[in-house]
Every structure is written in C-alpha cells, then in structure tokens.
Amino acid sequence: MTRWFKTDLSQLEKVSNQRIRGREFETYLYGLFYNGGFSVQRNPGTARPRQTDLIAKHRGQTLLIEAKWIARPIGTPEIDALRSRLDRVPSDIIGCFVSMSDYSDAALREVERNRTREILLINRVELEAIQHGRLDLRDLINTKRDKLRDEGKVWLREQDRKRSRAKSSFPLSDELLDDGVRRRSTFAFQSDSTTLFTREILQFDPSGTPGQTGVELQLTPEFEGLGELSDFFSQLVKTLELEGGGAFSIHNPGKPNFGWHGVGLTTFLDEVENAKQRYALVHQDYSHRRESLTYLAPCKGGFLHFEGQQDLELNTFWQSEFTIYLPGIPVNLEPFIRLCERSGSPFATFNPVNHDDRLGEIHQRVYLKTPIPLDVIGRVLSQRFRDLRNEDERFSVSGIVARNPFYEKKGDVERLLGKSRLFRDFALSETLIFSLKDWLGVDDKVDRFEMTRVDSNWMGGNHMLRPVCTWGEILHRGRRHRRLLAASSPLDDASKNRGLRRHVSRKQTT
DSSP, rough: OOOSSSOOOHHHHOOOHHHHHHHHHHHHHHHHHHHTEEEEEOOSSTTSSSSEEEEEEEETTTEEEEEEEESOBBBBBHHHHHHHHHHSOTTEEEEEEEEESSSSSSHHHHHOOOOOOOOOEEEEHHHHHHHHTTSSSHHHHHHHHHHHHHHOOOOOOOOHHHHHHHTSOOOOOEEEOOSSOOOOOOEEESSOEEEEOOOOOOOOOOTTOTTTOOOOEEEEHHHHHHOHHHHHHHHHHHHOOOSOEEEEEEEEEEEOOEEEEEEEEHHHHHHHTTTHHHHTTTTOOSSSSEEEEEEEEETTEEEEEEEEEEEETTTEEEEEEEEEESSSSOOOOOHHHHHHHHTTOOOOOOOOOOGGGOOOOEEEEEEEEEEEEEEEEEEEEEETTTTTGGGGGGEEEEEEEETTTTTTOOOHHHHOOOGGGGTTTGOOSSSEEEEEEEEEEEOEEEEEEEEEEEEEETTTTTEEEEEEEEEEEEEEEEEEHHHHHSSSTTSSSSHHHHHHHHHTHHHHHH
C-alpha cells in the first residue's frame, strides 16, 4: 500500500536552521526510498568510522546514500568524500548522492572519469517528480546505472529555470495514479492518437436549451519551445480558472503504436518536457520523431481542449490548437482578447460548437446488460476533502486502471456496444482508465471490479471515452474511513455531511 509523504520539499525550505533542515531532509529521503519499495536503515555503521546518512536495499541492490542541502553546487570534494566511504564497504554497494543544489561540471566529470565504484547523482527536479508521482524511483535508479555503465555518462533530469517557474505557478491536480507500489502516468499500447480517456462527463449542451450547443473559441499559437507553451498555459489557468486537473494522452504513431495516459496539467507538461527520459524509463525507442499531444480539462463553465505535435529531436511544437468550449459568449471579453493577442490570433471569434455530421452522433452512453469483470493494474486517487487534518484521509479511490477487456476484439465491441463510430476505437487500447461510480477509501478491500457502462463523445474531431465501473462487495473497510464515518455526524454543513457520509458508507457490505 502506498504511504503518503508526511512533508514535502516546499515545507523544508521554510526551515531556517540548517542543522534541523538537514535532519528533516534525511527523514524525507527515508520516506521517499521506503515508499519506493526499499528497506531503509538510518545512520548505519556500514562505512565506519565515517558516518553515512542512509542505506537502502531492494532485491539484492544496496545503495549507500549521502544527502546534502547546501547553497553552493556540489563539487569534487563531496564526490571524493562519498568515494572514500565506498572504499570501506563491499564492492557491490552503490553510492548515491542526493542534493538539493546543482552539481558542478567538475563533479559530473569526476563521476564519469572514475567508475571503479558506481556513484549515482539525484537532483532536486527528480525528487520533486518522485514526490508528486511523475517519476518512479526504482526505474530512475536503473536508468542511471545503465547510462553510467553502458555509456559512461551521468544521467540527470534537466531543469530549465524559466520553465520550472512557469509550471510551479500551476495548481496541483487533485488526482494521482497509483499501481499499489508507486504513483506514475499509465503506460499503454494503443493505436489511435485521437482517443483520450476523460474523467469528466462532457456536456455538449451546457446551456440546457434544446438546439443550443454552446460556443467555441479556437486559438492556434506557435511555440518555439516548452517555455512558451508553459507560459501560455499559465495565462489560460488565470483566464479560465483551471484547477490543475484534467486528463492527457501522449501518443507515438510509429511501430509499435504506444503512448501514455495520465492526469494533471503539471504532470502533462513534465512528461512533455522529459520526453527522451520518458522513453528510456519504459525501455522503448521512439521510432517516429513526432508525438501527438492531447489534453482536456474542465474550466469555469466549460472545457479546455489542447492538441498538438512535439518534435522529439528539435524540441519544437507543431499544429498546436487550443479550443475553449463555453455555454455562451462571456460578458467580459477583455481576458479573451488578451488570449487572442497572445496567441497571434487577434481576429479569432466565438462560434457555435461545430460538429461534423459525418462523424455521426455527438454523444452516446451504453449500459452493459451483463457487467464485465476487470483485471485491475492501478487506481486513480482523488483528494476531495482538503479540510481534513490527516493527509492520509484526504484521498479516495475514484477510478481504476485496468486491462481493456475488448482489446483487439472488434467483434465484441460491435456486439456489446454497437456499431457507432463513437466506439470504433475502443478495441485499440491495451489499457483503460475507468471512472468509479462509487468511491472507496484507499485502504478498503473489495471482491471485484466490473465495467458497467461507457460514455463516448466527439469534441471537435477528437474521440473522448469515459468507461465506468463499480465494485461488488466490500471485504474490509479501512480504519481511516471508519474514523471518517464516526466523525461525519457533528459537521455543521449539511451538504458536506451528506457528501461525506455518502463517500464513506455508500454500498456498505451486506
């Protein structure tokens, strides 16, 4: 079971006493490696008489970890000190230096020059990515070892200061993906870049008036790099009041066809920025130098949809298009005028939502007569009760990641879901992200998950799928949600009370 961090780097930065901050940083790393599946020992006597911060072990792999939080970049003296510790331990132990400051060029050259003992370097960018579930610790360690042994190079996740500042202003998503051991984006083989597994119910008649489908504003900015794309998203966050959530898909049209599905704007931009590292972590080569990018998120009163292509060699973007869907034309147009000017589309106009009739129905929902059992490989965790003091109790299971029961079974799709073009691509993805009809606590155990229905939409010319599932019986109700149920009655807010009770007691086992 995933254990959530009790603190984060932003909280540690507020500690002015360097000695206290150093001890807290070691505690933070203890939790980071423990959550990553390692058994961890603090202040071990392995490298006596010199003191070592941590020893972490996993399946025959042992790391001797040195942690530093200092203002200046790490230089060769610190690398030499760690190497001296390694000289006092068995030869199969790997050195691991974790630093909140950058590494000097001299330190990098020293690690690459003398490889008699392996020394792995971890930087702040990688720590933040692991903490927020955008990077897997064990995959990162293995990639660093492969690069150092095979190519003689230090492998670091690069940080662009301008891009990092832009992304840090984004609100974090309420949702995370979890496979039971670690948090990450979901990797899945697929065959159609226009398919996106959305977590939202797409309302194409937001006004509720028959015949009215709302309006759309299309912007086609050009970006020289990720910094400009990130800056434009930053302006969209302010204008549209985006909350940082949403879903994304990244697809490579080469052979084999494969891609990533995930949640959250910050995660999406991080995955785009670290494309080559992303391929390395899943041990894949990109056979096609361009990726197709899709992102969809709810905004105030409507939706934001982005699609474009990224050149993996030049780190540039092509055919970028943002479409803003709203119930009607806003009264205050000034923020949208600034968006149009910023995107190079000063004469863009709001138009009725356009749907190509050749695509058939714009929306369809199909209920399965017989629920289909699912092979679950992960969960979607949502943070909805921010006012709860205990961080563990803020998260609930709001969805699952499962193998597609219709994968490469086009005949079953037509037989059970129909021949609508809205479901034509349902058999092309190996993995699906399901919305869970009845949420669960993170510690709850159920007997099974079953697929019950599928929602499908066209948004512009793009295909959106929202498969829905439920569970059978609760085998075990977690302690934290029993506490929530007991504590829910004294709440003053009646609506919050009803929502909390429904959250923790819905579909109680018989």
